[in-house]
Amino acid sequence: MYALIDCNSFFCSVEKVFHPGLEGKPVVVLSNNDGCIVALTPEAKACGLHRGDPIFKVEGIVNHFGVHVFSTNMQLYAAMSSRITSILRKSVLHVENYSIDESFCDLQGYERNYNLTELMWNVRERIRLCTDIPVSVGVAPTKTLAKIGSKFAKKYSGYKGVCTIDTEEKRRKALELFSLEDVWGIGRKTLEKLCYYGIGSPLAFAEKSESWVKGHFTKPGVQTWLELNGIPCIDTTEVAINKTICTSRSFGDMVSELPALRASVASFAGSCANKLRSQGSVCGTVTVFISSNRFREDLPQYSNAASYSFLVSTSDTLEITEAALHCLADIYVPNIKYKKSGVILTEITPEAPLQLHLFDTNTRRKERKELMRVLDGINHRYGVKTLRLAVEGTSRQAWHVKCEHRSPNYLTNIDEILTV
């Protein structure tokens, strides 16, 4: 059996931990740049707000109902997430951190000594006591069914936060009541396809014959079908090493001048290189992209991308930034109002063993590695971007993101710790 632990309205719940007066009030958390709603409480949903709504379009609702609005603070949410994960790991042997707000537990063996529902009730209570974050838990023979269970646990208070699907009868009942589009693995396209074949519920899909499903769907569809029928086949083992690393942002204000774009690209390249080193990898290629504001039909549109491949794979901030700025120079066109830029690192491999190159002229690899070690050490101790390249700029610039309602970093910065 598997358990899925899902934090309820996670970003909002974290904000509520530090603003206890908000219990029972509508709360939303915005995307970067204070653009769209990315997380909202049930109370906010009841006001008519939806995930994905651009905030400026729903200002009326927000003001009318007094909805509490927060800018996103990923550093804070990530810190809370790791606290929850560590509580889980102390409670259950096999924990798989699936996303910032969800973890799977492999409960194999626990059924001999525990009632699984009671076990998860205890885990849930421990998380509540230690972090004040409410979670919903689904327990079932497959991960897809566990996900469904957690949704029921969230929706119906009678489950007291834990819904276990451990009999054929419960499985069929759950599949009958659950909505098809909420099934893990069924997106917009698959939903359309299922509708076309007259399939209206997860149960109807699960009851199709194996040969029919194999004839009409490819591997992911077949996997979902198997999982719904109680046969585990989705392996979500944590990917500790990313195969691509991307940092991109929409700008607070549009920019046209090359120096501002260079500052943004250099800053994103630095962030990418930092992530790359933190997972002990090097990259073979860096890609830079820039684009204008696609929502402004009245302005000339332009977007482009360019890549550079290194002779010898690297994780050196200076090398990666320099290459990224060359790419930018290749695609920059003046007199365009740019809204977004980004840096992508690909062809990521472990830093050792490093494939060298016959015609490589870089003789300072060792010194550079030491320099990066010092750079990372300082930024780890004194905060992200304390030490950075001059080209990234020094003052608040037009391309910086907007975040007018950001909470302090209560959990990670001693200067911003909560005062009681």
Next chain:
DNA sequence: TCTGGGGTCCTAGGACCC
């Protein structure tokens, strides 16, 4: 005025090999 960011996996088809 204002519209997010960061990933993975799978498949088909092209290009190439013997």
Next chain:
DNA sequence: TCTGGGGTCCTAGGACCC
């Protein structure tokens, strides 16, 4: 009229996830 068989690797694009 007839035009082999069996592979690998790479990439773009689609679909999905949070």
